[in-house]
Amino acid sequence: MPLDSKTLCLGALDAGYNTGYDIRKAFEDGPFQLYQSLSYGSIYPALNALLADGLVTCTEQAQDGRPDKKVYAITEAGRTALRAALLQPLGFDRLRSEFMFALAFAHLMSPGQVSRLLDDYARGYRELAEDLACTDADPPPGRRFLVRLGQEGCLTWARCVEKHRAALEADLTARDPAVAAGAGTGD
Amino acid sequence: MPLDSKTLCLGALDAGYNTGYDIRKAFEDGPFQLYQSLSYGSIYPALNALLADGLVTCTEQAQDGRPDKKVYAITEAGRTALRAALLQPLGFDRLRSEFMFALAFAHLMSPGQVSRLLDDYARGYRELAEDLACTDADPPPGRRFLVRLGQEGCLTWARCVEKHRAALEADLTARDPAVAAGAGTGD
DNA sequence: GCGATATATATCAAGCCAATATAGGGGCTC
DNA sequence: GAGCCCCTATATTGGCTTGATATATATCGC
Numbered sequence A, B: 001m002p003l004d005s006k007t008l009c010l011g012a013l014d015a016g017y018n019t020g021y022d023i024r025k026a027f028e029d030g031p032f033q034l035y036q037s038l039s040y041g042s043i044y045p046a047l048n049a050l051l052a053d054g055l056v057t058c059t060e061q062a063q064d065g066r067p068d069k070k071v072y073a074i075t076e077a078g079r080t081a082l083r084a085a086l087l088q089p090l091g092f093d094r095l096r097s098e099f100m101f102a103l104a105f106a107h108l109m110s111p112g113q114v115s116r117l118l119d120d121y122a123r124g125y126r127e128l129a130e131d132l133a134c135t136d137a138d139p140p141p142g143r144r145f146l147v148r149l150g151q152e153g154c155l156t157w158a159r160c161v162e163k164h165r166a167a168l169e170a171d172l173t174a175r176d177p178a179v180a181a182g183a184g185t186g187d
Numbered sequence C: 001g002c003g004a005t006a007t008a009t010a011t012c013a014a015g016c017c018a019a020t021a022t023a024g025g026g027g028c029t030c
Numbered sequence D: 001g002a003g004c005c006c007c008t009a010t011a012t013t014g015g016c017t018t019g020a021t022a023t024a025t026a027t028c029g030c
Helices: A005-014 A020-028 A040-052 A076-087 A098-103 A111-133 A141-175 A177-181 B005-014 B020-028 B040-052 B076-087 B098-103 B111-133 B141-175 B177-181
Strands: A056-061 A069-074 A094-096 B056-061 B069-074 B094-096
Touching: A005 A020, A005 A040, A005 A056, A005 A069, A005 A076, A020 A040, A040 A056, A040 A069, A069 A076, A098 A111, A098 B141, A111 A141, A141 B098, A141 B141, B005 B020, B005 B040, B005 B056, B005 B069, B005 B076, B020 B040, B040 B056, B040 B069, B069 B076, B098 B111, B111 B141
Parallel strands: none
Antiparallel strands: A056 A069, A094 B094, B056 B069
């Protein structure tokens, strides 16, 4: 198992996110949002396990009013473990798309509903492309590459949807002539 | 929650996959492999729940030697439930990519390791594009659209990786001049 | 002054995945 | 024909993850 939640946390720490709260932001809005996700229920237990294994250190900072901040830092052993995990054979990408699954049943919907779905889907990827732009300044080479790749990929995917949607919409009206004619012309 | 495992099973049944074993294949190698996944641990309980709710029917077929086959069929109520679930607001696509996460830490690897990662990554998408071609004959409009979209999307993504990789590899050697000069190239 | 949002840690129920158990058939090698 | 692996087929379980919730305070807009 190459990339469990402990490895993901080590990566976030190496990238400069040093509290549980910050790590979650890195996966929610930050540089990792495009290709990984991680929630509190995984992060806090993972940090405790990493601490027990000596792969991270923790210094508590008392703050005015706010709850104490636990600032974590990756150790040299941690960085070695991260490097080792990244070199193991990696599982291939897995996409979970409710939009695509819904579109697989376009024949069960009205053409108007399908068109709205396609609009929302393409727009979502255009918005995501913009979100990917605003990340940290001067990232390492790998993350610079991923920003460019992610932005172009999202825009290209949106364009691909817009390119092929006409064929789908034509297929649907061809199957349901009543819609094409605008009135009940029979089947 | 729009697309839980019960909804996914209803969809697979509507698409003509009518046993638990078959449904899994639809998500493993079949038309849904690109955008959803579902395992036995979800499928069998979901089918039981759907049966209890009257959204599917089940007829047991005794077979020579082999265990009895439970053939499920979606009911009209089931198709209505499927339609209703697909029209609820859908969550946006979520990608889980171990390759991209690993590449985010390219600065922790040797250039050779990064190059191999990029090779494997692009090749994986080219192979996936081929796998997507062999699906069932004469699919409904939505799935025809998704096949075209999926194939073009995978190929485009592979090309996008290959287009941007040179910049990454240049960045990495610029950071580590020893590698550029050819001295002590540890792999 | 009031609700909304942000900081920050932590836990829990519900759900899901990967692995395993069970069981017979077909095909392959030696 | 013995051993072995893969395919069909259903079912269960352990362990992990998500999403929601609890707690406590500060700041910001209005």
